[in-house]
Amino acid sequence: MSLLSIPRSAGKHSKAALAGFVLLIVFSCTSLQFSKLGGVLLRDTADIGVEHVQPLSLYVEVGKLSTSAMVDIFSDSDEEIKISVPSDWTLREVRNTPAKDITSDEPTFGFSRWHLPAHSGVSFYAFNGPESILLHNPSGVQMKVNLVTVEIEAETVDRNVILVTDSSVTLY
Structure with a gap:
């Protein structure tokens, strides 16, 4: 098995992981707008x-x-x-x-x-x-x-x- 061949189950998990990562970024940016530290970052x-x-x-x-x-x-x-x-x-x-x-x-x-x-x-x-x-x-x-x-x-x-x-x- 080469590195280029990914099992089907990994594809499902990677999509879920990507969706979770995107949600994490969205919620982090939203919560930063209301935090004291967020003012510095934004x-x-x-x-x-x-x-x-x-x-x-x-x-x-x-x-x-x-x-x-x-x-x-x-x-x-x-x-x-x-x-x-x-x-x-x-x-x-x-x-x-x-x-x-x-x-x-x-x-x-x-x-x-x-x-x-x-x-x-x-x-x-x-x-x-x-x-x-x-x-x-x-x-x-x-x-x-x-x-x-x-x-x-x-x-x-x-x-x-x-x-x-x-x-x-x-x-x-």
Whole structure:
């Protein structure tokens, strides 16, 4: 018997296996659309993680135009904080500190982890701007987020203050 000759029973099983595989892919993609991780994989939601030790007041300003966005993040804390953003976001500007003091770790799993000194901020350009941002606070210490969202084409500005404890919240 050669490798090219497949028994009839294998043909039936391979059709069932193929059908099962297709269903698995369909259900996986469908469930990813509703999961937090799915936003990262499908790029309609951007995840941002913030690491800090003390209670934190964070300022986040998002300007959206068409499919791109500028995301400004400023920390009012006395401590260095770390933020993880999608690795395809480009650092645009640094505030209240020399540019050499803003460092980043090697991108991992599609994210870049930036180290922000006390009372400093950064601005990122997201060419493929997200439809929404999910902010994660794994530190277990409260964080107040002062959010400003600007829709340039719609000429609207929304302001919101969100208290985040040890969970994740959708900013917009």
